[in-house]
Amino acid sequence: MPKTVACPHCGRPVVWGQVSPYRPFCSERCRLIDLGDWLNESYRIPPDEAGPDVNASPFDRSPEEEANGEEGTNGGQAPPH
DSSP states (O other): OOOEEEOTTTOOEEESSTTOTTTTSSSHHHHHHHHHHHHTTOSOOOGGGOOSOTTOOGGGSOHHHHHHTOOOOSTTOOOOO
């Protein structure tokens, strides 16, 4: 028996296989609605669950934070030379 999953948008069962070209969605309509939700920023990752700042620089951490493995907050300023 083929595996089925629920369409993330409408909940209809979708066969997980090549017979379902829009999987995990049941149709192109559901796929496009979901894409529109992403583009309209309807889906967001809460800040407290977000991972480390991928744009962080090693200069953003104080020596104490560096030693403790903590993230820094000195506004991206390079340490004084």
